[in-house]
Amino acid sequence: MEAINKESKKKRTELFVGVVLFLLIFFAALRVPLDTDLFWHLKAGSVSLAQRAPLLQDQFSFTRFGSPWVNHSWLSEVIFYLIFHYFSHRGVMIFVAILATATMWLIYHQMQGSALTRAFLMILALLVSALVWSPRPQLFTLLCFAILIPMVNQFDLQPNRRNLLSIVLLFVLWSNLHAGFSIGIAFIGLYFAGRILENIVFKSENQLSRGKIGSYAGLFFICILAVCINPNGLNIWKVQFDTVAITSLQMYIDEWASPNFHDLSQQPYLWTWLLFALLLAINERRLKLQKVLPILFFGALGFLSKRNFAPFAIVIFPSMSELCVSFYNSHIKDRIENMQDSRLTKLGQIQPKPIIQKILNLAVAAILLFIIAGKIIYLGDDTVMNAYENKLxxxxxxxxxxxxxxxxxxxxxxxxxxxxxxxxxxxxxxxxxxxxxxxxxxxxxxxxxxxxxxxxxxxxxxxxxxxxxxxxxxxxxxxxxxxxxxxxxxxxxxxxxxxxx
Structure with a gap:
């Protein structure tokens, strides 16, 4: 009976921490839905709807008027325009918050450890990722990337047709939402390269057969082809290289610039690296190479451009939670069990009656919901929106x-x-x-x-x-x-x- 009560109490704690955490994340993701790129995305979405086909020629500039345009975000533009058309700025604001919160939930779902440990890491993940939470198609890339990682893990365990088809269909959808699918292709390549290296260098117990290596390669190349199923065809790959080749981006466009760690809002990226290094130093357990290679790759991209902070957060925080659990089991768990009779432990075991605790938990959640509703009403108000629009x-x-x-x-x-x-x-x-x-x-x-x-x-x-x-x-x-x-x-x-x- 005591074990059942303990497990029930643990589940209630995890539920309460999870609800509070994600209400806070949703609150943080609610922002004035104004961005310099939002408006041309809305315009392109409206034109695509009006002509009942994706806009693939420039109609908005005189310098490139009539030229072919690889509109890689056509589907997300239509989605954003429909939300704006029917629900105005307030609808866009809520939609952005939903996308950001869903992405963070997927990270949380992949993490190990207690609810409080995961919540602490998630707050840091929020601070790292929040820089790119704006009304742009890039949010779909972050969501798809967070969906992809557990799917790849599942394919590694069971490389069957069903898991292959799920990943391929995700990439087809992704390539119509945003050109950021390339980070997903890169992740697959890095993950399976790490998996093979792990097998060669450290003689992993789970030996890889030639058939399994072939399934990895097959998935990689099928996904490269699958993203071409969109109105732009093979040109969807051209935009990747065209964008990276523009030398002016990092010099004059802020989001493409390298991070400035004198700016407090960009420092959480550095804090994450320091905490990760500390966890590696104090841990007896090492991370497998299929996790290390993506962390190093996306971490390097983050140092080149702060727009890459969020993909880095998606790959690193599940691994950081794994290191936290490993350290706890090796160095802390036994000590806590030996302290069961201490006064401090007994004091910590004092709990209010279940009905009182339930009322307190509901009260906290209700207060947070009330604050969130107030923020939505305030920021979505026409007067407030006009003030921000006039300012920006x-x-x-x-x-x-x-x-x-x-x-x-x-x-x-x-x-x-x-x-x-x-x-x-x-x-x-x-x-x-x-x-x-x-x-x-x-x-x-x-x-x-x-x-x-x-x-x-x-x-x-x-x-x-x-x-x-x-x-x-x-x-x-x-x-x-x-x-x-x-x-x-x-x-x-x-x-x-x-x-x-």
């Missing part, structure tokens, strides 16, 4: 030029505002927006040269026949243009619109 985007400038007439000719616009501009106005074809793979190094480098008033700004203004600019008020080119005869058409605290005389 040139809403007033768009209204002003729409009312007084949009200047004629080609525009040199802010990179971050490109999607917002053509979302708000069908009459403006932008110079550039967040679709870096479409514009490539040539156009982005020319944009940088002009906006920062480089040596060739005048020739480039003539090359692209720029007649007006729509940039941040503090853009370096603004004063240069004013000194060369341009005049202010509109200006406020955020934006400045200049036109040629």
């Amino acid at each position: 985007f040139p809403k007033q400038a768009i209204s002003a030029i729409s009312g007084h007439g949009i200047p004629s000719g080609n525009v040199l616009n802010s990179y971050g505002w490109g999607g917002y501009i053509h979302w708000k106005s069908n009459d403006i074809k932008v110079f550039v927006d967040g679709r870096t793979d479409l514009f490539g190094d040539e156009i982005i480098d020319d944009w940088i040269e002009m906006v920062y008033a480089g040596a060739n700004w005048r020739q480039l203004i003539e090359k692209y026949q720029i007649e007006w600019t729509f940039l941040e008020k503090n853009s370096p080119i603004n004063q240069t243009l004013l000194d060369n005869g341009w005049r202010i058409f509109y200006e406020d605290n955020l934006a400045s619109i200049l036109i040629k005389n």
